[in-house]
Amino acid sequence: MTGMTSTARPFLNRRLADFGTTIFAEMSALALRTGSINLGQGFPDTDGPEEVREAAVRALRDGRGNQYPPGPGVPELRTAIAGHQRRRYGLTFDPDTEVLVTVGATEAIAATLLALLEPGDEVVALEPYYDSYAACIAMAGAARVPVTLRPDPEQARFRLDLDELRDAVTDRTRLLLINTPHNPTGTVLTREELTAVAELAVERDLLVVTDEVYEHLVFDEAEHVPLATLPGMRDRTVTIGSAGKTFSFTGWKVGWVTAAPGLVSAVRAAKQYLTYVASGPFQYAVAEALALPDTYFDGFRADMLTKRDLLAAGLTEAGFAVYRPAGTYFITADIRPLGAALSEKGDGFAFCRSLPERAGVVAIPNAVFYDHREAGAPFVRFAFCKRKTVLEEAVARLKALAG
Numbered sequence: 001m002t003g004m005t006s007t008a009r010p011f012l013n014r015r016l017a018d019f020g021t022t023i024f025a026e027m028s029a030l031a032l033r034t035g036s037i038n039l040g041q042g043f044p045d046t047d048g049p050e051e052v053r054e055a056a057v058r059a060l061r062d063g064r065g066n067q068y069p070p071g072p073g074v075p076e077l078r079t080a081i082a083g084h085q086r087r088r089y090g091l092t093f094d095p096d097t098e099v100l101v102t103v104g105a106t107e108a109i110a111a112t113l114l115a116l117l118e119p120g121d122e123v124v125a126l127e128p129y130y131d132s133y134a135a136c137i138a139m140a141g142a143a144r145v146p147v148t149l150r151p152d153p154e155q156a157r158f159r160l161d162l163d164e165l166r167d168a169v170t171d172r173t174r175l176l177l178i179n180t181p182h183n184p185t186g187t188v189l190t191r192e193e194l195t196a197v198a199e200l201a202v203e204r205d206l207l208v209v210t211d212e213v214y215e216h217l218v219f220d221e222a223e224h225v226p227l228a229t230l231p232g233m234r235d236r237t238v239t240i241g242s243a244g245k246t247f248s249f250t251g252w253k254v255g256w257v258t259a260a261p262g263l264v265s266a267v268r269a270a271k272q273y274l275t276y277v278a279s280g281p282f283q284y285a286v287a288e289a290l291a292l293p294d295t296y297f298d299g300f301r302a303d304m305l306t307k308r309d310l311l312a313a314g315l316t317e318a319g320f321a322v323y324r325p326a327g328t329y330f331i332t333a334d335i336r337p338l339g340a341a342l343s344e345k346g347d348g349f350a351f352c353r354s355l356p357e358r359a360g361v362v363a364i365p366n367a368v369f370y371d372h373r374e375a376g377a378p379f380v381r382f383a384f385c386k387r388k389t390v391l392e393e394a395v396a397r398l399k400a401l402a403g
Contacts, residue, residue: 015138022131023368027352036356037394039311039382040364042183042330046387048248049289049296056252056285065280071272073101073256073283080287081241081256088215089226091234097261100268103278104253105213105242110136111271112209112238112257113177117142121174126160128369128376130183130211142174146371149185151334151379156323158185158332162196169200175207176200178227181214184369184381185332186325188222195230202232207263213242213255214328216297219305222326228258235260238267243286245329246300248385252282304329304384307391311384314395319402329385332366336378338401346378360397 010017024041031038047053059065065074072078078095085091093099102108109132117123119141125133127146137144147165149158169176178197180189189197201208210227218224228237238259244250257267308324312331315322319342320333335343335351342358344350348365356362366379384391 015141016135019135019138023364027362027364030353030356031362034356034360036360036362037386037390037397038362039384039386039394040352040362042383042385043250044248044385045390046248049292052247052249052285052289052292055288056281059281059284064284065282067280069277069280069283071277072096072268073099074280074287076287077101077254077256077283077290080290081258084290085226085239085258089229091226091228091258093258094261098258098264100257100264100271101279101283102255102257102271103275104244105211105240105255106132107253107271107274108240108242108255108257108267109133109209109211110139111274112240112267113137113140113142114274115266115270116207116209116238116263117174120172122170122172123175123177124165124168124173125177126179126182127371128184128366129177130179131369133177134371137177143172144371145170145173148370148372148375149182149187151323153321153334157326158182158187158323160187160189160193162193165197166200169204169206173204173206175209177209177211179211181212181218181222181224181325181327183214183328184330184364184366185323186328186330188218188224188326191223191225194225194227198227198230198233201236207236207238208233209238209240211240213240213245215241216246217301217304217329218327219301219308220326224327235263238263243289246297247286247289249282252279252286254279254282254286307384307386307388310388310391311382311395314391314398315382317395317402318398323379329383331382331384332379333382334378335380342401343378348377348380352380359400361394 027040078099082093082095113136117140121142124145127148147168215224242255319338321337323332352365363380367373367376370376
């Protein structure tokens with residue numbers, strides 16, 4: 001007998017049957033094959049502060065974190081996370097009972113949803129959404145209910161329809177999944193919008209999971225307001241943060257959860273059976289990073305603002321309609337003004353797959369972040385967390401579209 005016994009049953013379970021290879025893997029492979037500039041996947045092409053990197057080296061040499069770190073995270077990092085929340089937002093968390101270190105924000109999302117959801121629960125999420133949201137909701141056996149952020153061309157931003165959000169909540173709704181600053185649209189929900197979200201959560205007795213990994217990348221007049229600071233939200237909100245986006249060490253995979261003790265205990269119960277622990281030496285380095293002076297955070301934001309403006313101007317000159325982001329390091333652009341010959345009548349997938357040949361640049365079709373694919377069809381996402389010289393070369397290549 002040779003080989004494996006055949007079976008008609010598929011190997012992948014039904015909950016994950018719709019989740020194949022991510023678009024990021026496809027487009028990154030396309031970038032390599034064509035020698036294109038990859039503005040698709042959101043990772044910086046330079047490392048973060050040298051003193052933070054040296055802190056990781058020092059931890060390695062001193063033998064700190066080379067073995068299993070404590071399950072909730074090393075005490076130094078949990079204390080630093082609590083201190084950061086207190087200094088920046090006036091939120092007080094007990095490092096021992098209200099802070100949990102995770103393997104990046106992705107594990108924080110997964111552990112939180114697996115811990116808090118029962119099969120059949122509904123999760124109201126803002127669409128478009130980070131792709132792991134849908135997969136983690138599916139793994140928990142719950143159902144996602146998307147509320148679509150609508151493009152406002154006059155304001156060049158995407159807006160939340162609060163009436164649509166309210167209408168999406170049913171008796172089966174367990175939690176709201178909020179992301180601000182928002183990936184991929186770059187929208188930063190206003191204080192008024194977040195106040196309405198908080199009032200809805202209190203009224204309907206809902207939990208809220210809020211992904212705030214881009215909290216330090218807010219531009220112009222926008223303001224990042226942590227949902228947990230609003231009335232009635234401290235004890236019903238799970239806030240997710242990450243070092244990768246703030247300090248440009250995405251490979252370290254250090255994230256965290258802050259919440260009331262009962263919520264953190266629930267999330268920890270799920271997290272311990274996912275990775276158990278990870279990133280030991282890097283946890284000590286991130287603890288030092290969170291204590292950096294405000295000048296670091298201000299300079300980081302100013303640098304990204306310059307890059308945002310550079311790429312936004314280049315995309316506009318190339319013929320896109322640009323939605324200038326108020327946060328994150330992504331720009332959403334509408335391909336339809338380029339004309340039918342280039343935009344394939346608004347098919348972002350076809351456009352992104354042909355863009356490397358046309359202009360030597362890679363982007364991501366926003367439709368992958370939607371349940372309602374047609375709503376995201378004409379939009380594509382570009383990342384500007386790259387070196388200025390790389391962005392300048394990308395802008396020069398994209399001018400071929402205008403020609």
